[in-house]
Amino acid sequence: AGAGLLGPAEIRGLAATLGVRPTKTLGQNFVHDAGTVRRIVRSAGVEPGESVLEIGPGLGSLTLALLEAGARVVAVEIDPLLARALPATIADRMPGAAERLSVINADALAITGLESLGLARPDDGAAPDPAAPAPAAPTRLVANLPYNVAVPVLLSVLAALPSIRSATVMVQAEVADRLAAAPGSRTYGVPSAKTAWYAAARRTITIGRTVFWPVPGVDSALVELTRREPPATASSREEVFAVVDAAFAQRRKTLRQALATLAGSPGAAEAACRRAGIDPALRGERLDIAAFAALAEALAAPEA
Ligand code: SAM
Numbered sequence: 143a144g145a146g147l148l149g150p151a152e153i154r155g156l157a158a159t160l161g162v163r164p165t166k167t168l169g170q171n172f173v174h175d176a177g178t179v180r181r182i183v184r185s186a187g188v189e190p191g192e193s194v195l196e197i198g199p200g201l202g203s204l205t206l207a208l209l210e211a212g213a214r215v216v217a218v219e220i221d222p223l224l225a226r227a228l229p230a231t232i233a234d235r236m237p238g239a240a241e242r243l244s245v246i247n248a249d250a251l252a253i254t255g256l257e258s259l260g261l262a263r264p265d266d267g268a269a270p271d272p273a274a275p276a277p278a279a280p281t282r283l284v285a286n287l288p289y290n291v292a293v294p295v296l297l298s299v300l301a302a303l304p305s306i307r308s309a310t311v312m313v314q315a316e317v318a319d320r321l322a323a324a325p326g327s328r329t330y331g332v333p334s335a336k337t338a339w340y341a342a343a344r345r346t347i348t349i350g351r352t353v354f355w356p357v358p359g360v361d362s363a364l365v366e367l368t369r370r371e372p373p374a375t376a377s378s379r380e381e382v383f384a385v386v387d388a389a390f391a392q393r394r395k396t397l398r399q400a401l402a403t404l405a406g407s408p409g410a411a412e413a414a415c416r417r418a419g420i421d422p423a424l425r426g427e428r429l430d431i432a433a434f435a436a437l438a439e440a441l442a443a444p445e446a
Contacts, residue, residue, distance in 0.1 A: 145210075146235040147179065147203070147206050147210070148174060148176070148202065148203045148206065149176060153174040154355070156202075160201075160223060162201070162223060162224065164355075168220060169198070169289045170221070171289075171358045172200050172203060172354060173286060173353050174355050180207050182310060182312060183211050185310055186282065186284045188212075188213050188284065189211075192212075193216065194214065194284050195215075195216050195218070195259070195280035195283045195303070196208060196216070197217075197288075198220070198286065199218075199219050199224070200224055201224065204284065204285070205243065206235060206239075208284060209242055210236065210239075215244070216244050216261070217243065217245045218248055219245065219247060220249050225247035228243070246260065251294060253298065255302055256279050261279055261280075280303065281306060282306060282309065283308075285311050292311070293320075293321070296321075297333075297337065300337075300340040300341065301340070301379070306369065308366070308367060310366055312365075313365060315362055317333070318345045320333045321337050322345040335390075335429075335430075335431050336383060336386060336431075338431040340369060341367035341370060342368045343365055344365065344366045344367075345364070346363070349362040349363065349364065373436075375436065375438065375439050376442075377435060377439045381441075381442065384404065385437050385438045388401055390427070393425070393426070393427065396423050397424055398422035398423065401441070405441055414437060414441045417443065418437045418440035
């Protein structure tokens with residue numbers, strides 16, 4: 143493994159020394175290939191000095207590659223054993239880089255804003271101390287996400303941290319297809335539509351399962367996300383997402399049927415579709431996020 147990075151022997155050695163037994167429930171599959179983590183960092187376009195959020199650093203494979211590229215890393219790890227061990231691993235393998243790393247032992251789903259990352263003091267009315275400026279908010283998310291919670295973690299981080307302008311995430315290949323799917327395609331669904339609220343998503347390289355220990359049962363792929371403005375609408379994100387959920391709850395149903403409960407009746411659903419300029423005989427899988435936003439607004443508007 144390149145200077146400081148973790149290869150198969152290092153991953154096994156670290157796990158043995160720390161007493162780590164990878165668990166499926168936490169999606170613990172560790173990358174033991176320096177080429178792979180460097181590819182991810184290169185693909186993300188990480189700049190020296192940039193502040194990067196990493197979710198689930200695990201034994202530190204990707205963290206080391208991010209630090210090697212000169213990034214400042216805020217790493218959020220749910221497993222206390224792994225979170226505790228990470229600073230020492232970095233100090234050991236990349237002396238000098240440790241000061242650019244901060245590790246937080248927390249569930250990524252509990253990130254509610256910069257405060258939860260320790261990056262902004264709670265607004266207690268006190269004058270800010272000019273000698274201690276708030277550390278930089280992360281502008282990028284780079285992560286090999288835990289597979290079982292990849293979509294909720296991605297959506298919740300994008301919602302909680304507007305400072306994040308782009309993301310490069312490794313997920314299960316099928317999930318990558320869904321995140322990047324366009325309306326009308328077979329894999330288009332709730333994750334695709336909700337992700338599109340925040341960002342444009344593109345699936346890039348496929349990564350085989352053999353770069354992991356333990357070897358998972360699926361291949362992985364990278365998804366590149368670029369933040370964009372949500373569709374202009376008077377409806378809130380929650381209202382729009384409720385329409386997305388309803389439209390896909392019964393995939394085979396037309397909008398007229400699928401939105402009947404939300405609208406009060408099939409007739410009201412049909413009227414709302416017409417107000418939004420959408421054919422009520424379509425299925426949800428044909429609509430992009432802007433159309434869902436228009437539908438949410440029409441559903442909330444009083445009958446003409
Ligand atoms: N980044 C490391 C690598 O590439 O080798 C490990 C990736 S492993 C697929 C996922 C990591 O996410 C594990 O270290 C796991 O403990 C952690 N994790 C799982 N659920 C989490 C959650 N809800 N919040 C934060 N970390 C989580």
